[in-house]
Every structure is written in structure tokens, then in C-alpha cells.
Amino acid sequence: DYAPWRHYITSRLQKQPELQIVGEVSDGLEAIEQTAKLQPDLILLDIGLPNVSGIEVVRRIRELAPKSKVLIVSQYPFADVVEEAFSLGAWGYIDKSDAGSELLPAVEAIIQGKKFVSSRLRGFG
Template sequence: MKKPRVLMADDHSLILAGLRKLVEGECDVVGTVEDGRALVEEAQKLRPDLILLDISMPLLNGLEAARQLRTLVPESKLIFLTMHASPTYATEAFQAGACGYLLKRSAASELSLAIQSVLQGQHYLTPSFTKDVLQSVLKPSSGERGKAASTALTSRQREVLQLVAEGRGTKEIATILCVSVKTVEFHKSRIMQQLDIHTIADLTKYAITHGITGL
């Protein structure tokens, strides 16, 4: 039987090496990347059956990457493997297109179970959450869906905000996003205006608090 093809993304090379050893018995690891932008690029080239990804990654976080992947490679199943144990992150992950969500502290057997479940067309959420949380994450109410999905910023603004919070200059951000310096400056100005934030330090705090960057 042909092994499912998997692409893995995490900003720690040791974790990627460990994950490879865990899954290579049942999966064909076709690639590993260490940031969200590389993930989106490689996923389009490789068209894997399965993508294992973290939330906190440089250049583009896993949630934003998932939103793009849902459109660009809808056939690829996404499983988040992260340290974030908050139901808020799990809810947002599923709304971004995830099929599975488990924690890095989970046992190796749980990862195998998650992979099998997702490849069979099911959703998988770590049992580390309580039953009430499981239900609210997998079947959020209309109010919860609106709350989790609502954001004061557009996808592009969140991308710019993450790069600013990572300490990248305007020219570097423009190069990464393939836009002009003026466009980046416009987005930064709009972000600060919309959030009523006036310093880069406070922008960084906002980005960390709202899970846009994992600094």
C-alpha cells in the first residue's frame, strides 16, 4: 500500500528530525521547512496528502499559512502539532482549515492516531481538552464562530504586523511580501490607526498577545 506523502513545518530543526523518525514508518516524508512562507511555497510544489505544522513560525505563522493553504492546496490535510493548549487556538486552527490539532507533549501514539483519523476523513482533537472544550472547538456556536473569526485586521495586515513584530525593517518586509516600500508603510500606518497603537513596542505586544507571532 502506498504511503501518504507528508510535508512537515516547524521552526526547530530538532523537532523536525524527531517528527521524521516518528512518522516515516507510516508516511513518506517529502519535505521539511522551518517557516510559514516556505511551507506555502513547498506545499504548492509537492502537493502532499498531509501537512504537519506548528502555529508559532517565523515570517508567516501557522494559522495564516493554513488559511492560504486551504485555498492553494485544498486536497492537503492539515494537522497542527503545537505547544498552544488554549481552546482559542484550537478553534481558530479548525476554522483556518485544520483537520487535526494535538500538543507537542502528546505521546507518539497519539500522533499516529491523529494521522490515521485525518487520512480517513475524520477530525482529530487531542483528548487533553475536556469534553466540554472538545465540543465547543469542533462544533462552536454561531457566537463563538463569530468571536473566533473576528479580527480588526486583514490577512495582509496580519502578515505585515508579524514581520514588524519580528524586528524586520520596511525594505526587508517589502522584499518578503513582493510589494513596494510605500505599500508596507501604508499597511503599518493603517494597522496603528485601526488598533490605536502608536509605537512598535506596543505593536509587538499586540502581536504576541493575539498569537500573530510567537516571540
């Protein structure tokens, strides 16, 4: 995603002592490469990425890092996109406009092995 948004997300997550940020990327191809290299526990991902779409990245992550869990943080609150993300293995989906209030609860839920959907998207996925 773009740098200011990544900085916002990272600054929110860095305040949580139990979380460690191991990488940050700006496009889908980098996301695939870094996932294969780092094998993170949790990946935060946008759908609208340059080079390779976030949906394709989720598909590839299932192959390259099957233990990694994916949380989609996107401005695409459309039922078909949310449902496709979950069908490909995403563990959570939050609308970017809800990230301020739902990012940390989503991360905590997914780390505990629970799925999470933004309150405005409930009924999707």
C-alpha cells in the first residue's frame, strides 16, 4: 500500500508489545516475495495493490506460506470481493475507514484463531 497508510498501520501495531513487524511492502509482487522469505504469522494486505492484485496475493500466500494468516484492510467493501478473499483463505477483512477502531481487535481475533469481519461488512464472507 502507499507509504503514509503503511506508516499509520505500523504506528498502530508497534504500540502492541506482543506484535513484531517483520516487513513492509508497497505492491503485490513484493508481498509475495516477502511472504515466501519471511513466513510471517499474520499479513495485513490491501486488495488494490499495484503489479499483482491483493486477491491474487492471497491465493499465492496459501501456496507459499500456508501457516500465515491474512487480514485484508481495504477500501473495497463489496460483497463479492469480501467473499472471494475469504474463499481463498483470508482470516479477516476490515474496511480502511474502520481501521482506527477495528484494526487491533481484528489482529487479536485472528492471532487467537478466529475470523474477523468489519462491523460494516457483517453478512459478507
